[in-house]
Amino acid sequence: MFKCQFRKCDKEATTKGIVFVMDKGDKDKPVEVYACDKHKKVTSFFESID
Numbered sequence: 001m002f003k004c005q006f007r008k009c010d011k012e013a014t015t016k017g018i019v020f021v022m023d024k025g026d027k028d029k030p031v032e033v034y035a036c037d038k039h040k041k042v043t044s045f046f047e048s049i050d
C-alpha cells in the first residue's frame with residue numbers, strides 16, 4: 001500500500017489524485033499524488049476518477 005505523500009504525513013494513502021505545483025513563473029503543473037483520508041480533503045487536492 002502507498003503512503004500519503006503530503007508533507008510530514010506517514011499515514012496509509014486511501015486515494016490517488018492530483019495537485020498543482022507552481023512551475024517557476026510558468027503555468028501550474030499537475031502532479032499525481034497519493035493521499036490519506038485527512039489530506040484528500042485539502043482544497044489543493046483533486047481526486048482522480050478512474
Ligand SMILES: [Zn+2]
Pocket residue numbers: 004005006009010011035036037038039
Ligand atoms: Zn496524509
